[in-house]
Amino acid sequence: MTDLLLSRKPLKAAPALTVAGDIALTEGRVHEACGLGRFAFAAFLARAAQGPVIWISGPGGSGMNPDGMAPFCDPGRFLFVTARRPIDRLWALEETLRAGAVALAVADLDEAPGLTPVRRLHLAAETGAEMRQRPTGLLLTPGEGGAAGVESRWHVSPDHAPSRARWTARRVRARMAPPAAFSLRHDETGLFAAPIPV
Secondary structure (H helix, E strand, O other), rough: OOOOOOOOOOOOOOOEEEEEEEEEOOOEEEEEEOOOOOOHHHHHHHHHOOEEEEEEEEEOOOOOOHHHHOOOOOHHHHHEEEEOHHHHHHHHHHHHHHOOOOEEEEOOOOOOOOOOHHHHHHHHHHHHHHHHOOOEEEEEOOOOOOOOOOOOEEEEEEEEEOOEEEEEEEEEEOOOOOEEEEEEEOOOOOOEEEOOOO
């Protein structure tokens, strides 16, 4: 018989934002999406979240176009914030998570932040969870990412063809789940995820 007091597994699963299939991100924590498909992944996550979404980016913006976003999520739910310096973007994300007013806050960064800023973001999300809802943070980083201390890291790359819109989402790192890979397909009926070999 297993003694529940000695088990390392949680008694119940933490609430999560389910993108599609088995792709789920724990609420109230900070995650990272990297690769060329990171913006689509953020849009899919916004579709799963309830209520408004805060999107923080640099002066040039992330190039998010409402017409391009519309097939994936409702662009009317987004509030776009511009901050010139990366440290200001991290500060804006921290304050958004601490307020607990939105279910999802996204920060488009030029490079992966270090461990201390990510720990501050986790603490802010915990504080925000005591206020209203469990705010989830998503860091969008270029290349292979590499933010230290994130709850999970997803590398997303496009795998399109003339007749289909498809992405490959790899869970590179996660605290409570092993590495995995999924094929994400989007069409007029919705978003679908199928596991693929890692």
